[in-house]
Amino acid sequence: MSKKILIVEDEFIVANDLSMMLEKAGYDVCDIADSVEEAREIIARQKPQLVLLDIHLKGKLTGIDLAKQLAEEQIAFVYLSANSNQKILEEAKATQPYGFMVKPFREKDVLVSLEIAQYLHEQNMLIKRNNEQMLQSALIDILSEETEWSQKFLKIAKTIQPYAPFDYLAVGMKNLDSLPYDGISFLRTSFNDYQVIGFDELMNISGLKKAELLKLQEPSTDDTFSAVYNENDFTDRCKYNAAKRFVARTFHMRSNLVMYVPVTGRPGFTFSFYSRKDDIYANRHLALINKLQKPLSMAIDGLFVSHKNVKPAYQVVKPNAAPQQKLRTGFDGIIGSSHLLLTALDHLTLVAPMETSVLILGESGTGKERFAKSIHSRSSRSKKQIIVVNCAALPTHLIESELFGHEKGAFTGAVEKRAGKFEQAAGGTIFLDEIGELPLEAQSKLLRVLQEKEIERLGGKETIRVDVRIIAATNCNLEKEVAAGKFRLDLYYRLNIFPIVLPALRERKEDIPELVGHFVAKYAERAGKAGMSISQQALSDLTHYHWPGNVRELEHLIERNVLLNRGNVIERISLPSSKPETDIAVTDTKVKTIDDNEREYILAVLKKCNGRISGPGGAAELLDVPSTTLNSKMKRLGITRKHVGG
Incomplete structure (x- = not known):
């Protein structure tokens, strides 16, 4: 048909x-x-x-x-x-x-x-239907387990996270007396780690008295229907809803998704998801929770009867207890627990098993290649290899040959037949880093490969089928490149099926202590200086620096200081800029863009190096980035040698 x-x-x-x-x-x-x-x-x-x-x-x-x-x-x-x-x-x-x-x-x-x-x-x-069915089944199975309600809801929180992402989840915080459990909530602290917060713990965290907290939990009309509140809607709702206002202020939340679960003969209760992002929830989330509402309601009805008058005890994390050491994410080389990083990891987990193309967006040094390799290692293609291609480093006249291969005699110097990167990645994954640097002619040929799943070697007439998953990455704004006519619109949409945005290090500074600890231990062990540590003053300086080179710059800086440090404690660290981020003043009436600041910073370093880009003492070394990446940044920002007298 x-x-x-x-x-x-x-x-x-x-x-x-x-x-x-x-x-x-x-x-x-x-x-x-x-x-x-x-x-x-x-x-x-x-x-x-x-x-x-x-x-x-x-x-x-x-x-x-x-x-x-x-x-x-x-x-x-x-x-x-x-x-x-x-x-x-x-x-x-x-x-x-x-x-x-x-x-x-x-x-x-x-x-x-x-x-x-x-x-x-x-x-x-198909994926959506399967996911919904599996999610329904998993939630009902969890509810049927013979375990405490706190553990059931913790398992539900972890199971639903990839589908309805949240930083804070309040369960049963209303109509407490009508249900066989007390109100409980969960604050996400790392990729698979949550702080369980009961009523007493919430009193300690908020500093409110019992009567004041109970007042916040009085039922309202907001607790009888499912809804999405983003940005201004959430701000407006907080003006009238004391409970939402309390969560927003206490845990710094900026959006809310409410799932109402009715209980036969009783007022019912809510799963209230909160996020620190102000625009994360959409109609698709509302549609999903509406589908989950009925099966969950039926399951709770049955459990309410079988657990009548049962008041389970809770095992909770006391807020005044000794702080636990943060857990790593479980992804090779990806460290941190900031909400922006966790959101990116949630997306990685969802897309990895699929066959769809992925576009990883983020500044240089944010870990785009590590994310690509983690996607590959969690996919069905993991037994095959992942081929990494830096598009910015490919000579223009050799791009087609490098990507698609060539036949003997296809051009001067082609003394033998050669397979390109796509053929080498057969059955596996190809990672096209700095995709925004590909010239338009190469973009056109890449689009054909994406659409038709076949290539032709340079100088050849045979069509070769390729079975390759494509992961692309860029540090530039592709929408701007499209608007400027530098990137094909149709290729952009073909690559942008599932974008993952990686935060800059300055946007997740809470991860710096954990990253520093990891890098100090790693390079101290390599240098035979096990047990080396870093002072609080040095850590404070690192936290206040603005990190234009992101995690890569931090890693290289720690490596150098570990090697150069004579004692067992790194007391001070010399940073590339004498002024920390907090000391940078905005003197112009017009606020500069990130690109403007980055351009000025690169120009200042280039002048300091007398225009030298690569090699010892070059700008690339000082900035802790590969010279190919620096060249690509300079090209994007319009920096030429005449700007630095080179």
């Missing part, structure tokens, strides 16, 4: 050409619409399975407005527009399309894009 497709495009010639192209290929084009209003009528009547959607249409509403409806109704869609406005691109990206076709269309590209969109949509729906 052919797929039913709706074309939403206000240029008649473009729409008509597309329609004929699709019908020739066996698709059922149910209709053509030139406005959102007309498209909505057709969707209600025809129920298409896929929509080709232009962004700019007749009328006040845009294709992005329609895309939000399509996403909620789980109808696959692909954008048609070649609009390069960055704001529009960001809005379009947020709707999570299954592709982006750039006008004018090549017939083969259109058909391949549709096949990919259908495949991704079917896989996403």
Whole structure:
């Protein structure tokens, strides 16, 4: 049975050409619409399975407005527009399309894009259904276990975390007297570690008296329905809801997802998820918890009867107890427990078992390669190798040969046939680092590989099928690159199926003590100086530094100081800048962007090195980054040798 497709495009010639192209290929084009209003009528009547959607249409509403409806109704869609406005691109990206076709269309590209969109949509729906069923089953099994309620809810918290991410979860904090357990909550402290907080512990943490805390727990209308509160909605809700205001202030939360679970004959209770991010919850989270509501309610009904009048004791972590040593994340070389890092690790855990492409975004030195290798090691391809390619380091004239291979005699110097990186990664993963540095011609060829899963060696005529998972990474803003015409829009959307954003070290400074401890121990052992430590003053200096080179810079700095230190304690550390971050004053009326500050910083270092980039005493060495990375940063920031007198 052919797929039913709706074309939403206000240029008649473009729409008509597309329609004929699709019908020739066996698709059922149910209709053509030139406005959102007309498209909505057709969707209600025809129920298409896929929509080709232009962004700019007749009328006040845009294709992005329609895309939000399509996403909620789980109808696959692909954008048609070649609009390069960055704001529009960001809005379009947020709707999570299954592709982006750039006008004018090549017939083969259109058909391949549709096949990919259908495949991704079917896989996403299958994964979603399977995940929902497994999650329901897992939660009901946990509730049925013969164990304390605190342990049941802790297991539920860990199980639901990848699907409804949270930094703080309050369970049963309302209507306490109607249920066979006391209120309990969980504060996430590391990747798989949570502090369990009962009523007494909450009193100690907040400093409130029992009567004051009980007053906060009085039932309200907010506890009788599921809802999402992000950004301003959460701030407004906190004005009227004392319990939410209390959590926001005590634990610094900025958004909230509420799951109401009714209990037969009783007021019911809530799972209230909170996050430090202000925009993390969406309609998909609300749809998921609404599906979980009924099975959980039925399970609780049965357990309420069987556990009537049972008041279990709790094992909780006392807030005034000796602090526990932080646990590592369990990911090779990835250390820390800040909420931004944990969010990235949650995403890694979700996407690793899938076959989908991944785009890792983050500044240089944030650990993008480590994340890529962790994704590979947790995938079904882990027994095969991961091939790492630094796109910024590839000579322009050799890019095609390096990636796709070449035949003997394909160019001067090609004395033998050679397999490229894609062939070497067969059955495994290829990691394309600094993907934003690929020239446009190479981007076009990479797009074909992504779409058609086949390559041609340079100078060859044979088509070679490749079975490779692609993980890409970049330290630049690809939306800006697209808007500037430096990166292909369709390639961006093809890579951006599952983005993972890595935080800069300055955004997760609470992880610095743990990282420093790890690096000191690691390099002290290598140098035969086991037992070396670092002073509180040195640690304080490190915490207040702004870290333009991120974790890589921190690691290299600690390594040097371990090697140079004569005693068993590193008392002071000489930092590249004499002023810590807190001393940096903004003298201009206009606040500088991160790119502006980074450009000035690199220029200052280059001048100090007399324009020398690589080698001993060069800027790359001082900045603790590879010279290829520094060159790529300079190119992106528009820094040339004339700026430093080189």
